[in-house]
Amino acid sequence: xxxxxxxxxxxxxxxxxxxxxxxxxxxxxxxxxxxxxxxxxxxxxxxxxxxxxxxxxxxxxxxxxxxxxxxxxxxxxxxxxxxxxxxxxxxxxxxxxxxxxxxxxxxxxxxxxxxxxxxxxxxxxxxxxxxxxxxxxxxxxxxxxxxxxxxxxxxxxxxxxxxxxxxxxxxxxxxxxxxxxxxxxxxxxxxxxxxxxxxxxxxxxxxxxxxxxxxxxxxxxxxxxxxxxxxxxxxxxxxxxxxxxxxxxxxxxxxxxxxxxxxxxxxxxxxxxxxxxxxxxxxxxxxxxxxxxxxxxxxxxxxxxxxxxxxxxxxxxxxxxxxxxxxxxxxxxxxxxxxxxxxxxxxxxxxxxxxxxxxxxxxxxxxxxxxxxxxxxxxxxxxxxxxxxxxxxxxxxxxxxxxxxxxxxxxxxxxxxxxxxxxxxxxxxxxxxxxxxxxxx
Numbered sequence: 001x002x003x004x005x006x007x008x009x010x011x012x013x014x015x016x017x018x019x020x021x022x023x024x025x026x027x028x029x030x031x032x033x034x035x036x037x038x039x040x041x042x043x044x045x046x047x048x049x050x051x052x053x054x055x056x057x058x059x060x061x062x063x064x065x066x067x068x069x070x071x072x073x074x075x076x077x078x079x080x081x082x083x084x085x086x087x088x089x090x091x092x093x094x095x096x097x098x099x100x101x102x103x104x105x106x107x108x109x110x111x112x113x114x115x116x117x118x119x120x121x122x123x124x125x126x127x128x129x130x131x132x133x134x135x136x137x138x139x140x141x142x143x144x145x146x147x148x149x150x151x152x153x154x155x156x157x158x159x160x161x162x163x164x165x166x167x168x169x170x171x172x173x174x175x176x177x178x179x180x181x182x183x184x185x186x187x188x189x190x191x192x193x194x195x196x197x198x199x200x201x202x203x204x205x206x207x208x209x210x211x212x213x214x215x216x217x218x219x220x221x222x223x224x225x226x227x228x229x230x231x232x233x234x235x236x237x238x239x240x241x242x243x244x245x246x247x248x249x250x251x252x253x254x255x256x257x258x259x260x261x262x263x264x265x266x267x268x269x270x271x272x273x274x275x276x277x278x279x280x281x282x283x284x285x286x287x288x289x290x291x292x293x294x295x296x297x298x299x300x301x302x303x304x305x306x307x308x309x310x311x312x313x314x315x316x317x318x319x320x321x322x323x324x325x326x327x328x329x330x331x332x333x334x335x336x337x338x339x340x341x342x343x344x345x346x347x348x349x350x351x352x353x354x355x356x357x358x359x360x361x362x363x364x365x366x367x368x369x370x371x372x373x374x375x376x377x378x379x380x381x382x383x384x385x386x387x388x389x390x391x392x393x394x395x396x397x398x399x400x401x402x403x404x405x406x407x408x409x410x411x412x413x414x415x416x417x418x419x420x421x422x423x424x425x426x427x428x429x430x431x432x433x434x435x436x437x438x439x440x441x
Contacts, residue, residue, distance in 0.1 A: 033095050033131040037064045041086040041120070042427050043079045046418040048378060057082055058353060058415065059119040060424050061094060061127060069094060069127030070410050072354035073115030074322040081108070081116030086430040089120065094127040098328060105301065105325060106439060114300040114323040121326025122357040122406065129405030136360040136406060140331055143363035147397040150373035151177035151243070151345070158186060160228045164235030174395025177241040177268060177370050180232060182225060184215070184248030193221030210249040210274045211281065217254040226261040233265050241268035243294070252281050259289040269294040269316055276304065282313040294318050297347035301325050302332045309340040320347040321358040330358070334365035343367055349374040352385035352392055356406040363400045371398070383414035
């Protein structure tokens with residue numbers, strides 16, 4: 001940092017010599033940003049718990065100056081989506097984040113296929129920030145807030161009293177917003193609650209878009225689900241914002257009828273009622289309800305979000321830092337949504353590495369409200385993420401870190417007990433992956 005003669009004299013007069021001595025310490029003297037080059041891309045595939053089938057891909061970019069940048073792919077995604085990018089980024093200067101993102105974004109897609117590009121993009125920002133000695137939020141233009149609000153989730157239970165108690169526990173821990181699952185599994189075996197083609201199997205439902213299943217709620221089924229929410233509200237109270245997700249693959253008319261039944265409980269939003277790509281159906285649902293609607297955790301890049309916002313099809317967008325294309329893409333999505341008067345929340349189910357990507361993006365976006373605090377943080381987080389405020393989720397908020405890059409120092413050894421295969425093992429088989437990537441003639 002530079003200081004002129006007048007500022008120097010003022011600082012000395014105020015007894016600020018210690019502050020002056022701290023200025024050069026913020027400069028990374030081991031880095032020459034203009035000469036920084038990526039030399040390697042490696043991944044660690046981890047699984048939290050022996051019974052879980054869900055894996056996480058942690059991405060590491062190495063450089064010729066000893067700096068390392070970290071990012072994270074979407075939960076349940078393939079490590080291949082990151083490794084295929086290795087030959088596209090090795091040899092490049094990671095400080096040119098936007099140019100490299102435009103180079104690799106064609107290799108991502110919606111949902112878990114967006115994890116490779118999104119994780120590499122976050123790792124590029126981590127490296128750029130470390131090279132220049134600045135936090136990512138500062139490189140994006142500064143922050144609107146010092147800490148990021150979280151919305152918490154409870155422990156699923158068919159008993160609404162138990163579910164309500166778990167949500168109340170989150171509120172008592174400091175969370176100012178909560179979300180619940182409210183799906184057809186709650187009433188699936190109740191006679192007369194659902195109308196559906198006889199013999200319809202669960203795989204047929206799960207892999208068929210909502211509107212094409214022939215799966216509809218009856219008045220009885222809607223009444224049971226509404227009563228379930230009512231009992232949760234009795235425990236939680238009406239003051240705390242309560243949203244709902246995971247309704248099942250039901251038709252548009254069932255979505256509308258259920259949404260109307262839930263209006264009296266003043267829901268904060270109804271999430272992912274139909275696939276995000278069905279803009280006309282989303283608008284039909286939103287126009288029929290006096291309850292906010294939200295979608296977006298599976299959406300890659302800004303374009304589909306803009307189609308939803310331009311049509312006023314939803315009240316809120318919900319990008320995921322490990323899906324949508326990364327940190328800068330979230331800011332682009334949020335700024336675009338603000339122009340249409342649409343609020344932005346962030347979906348997230350990640351380690352502290354992935355969470356910090358969302359935190360920096362949220363800090364720089366004015367129309368942001370809350371980031372998903374999917375579950376209480378596991379104990380290993382404390383060892384994994386060094387150099388940031390602890391606990392990471394502190395009374396329903398995450399403090400925006402001030403360190404360079406993503407702001408945390410990654411202790412790789414904390415990942416070892418959860419690693420599948422070698423921890424950040426060599427990926428030389430991807431060194432010469434090549435194709436004629438140009439998308440135009």
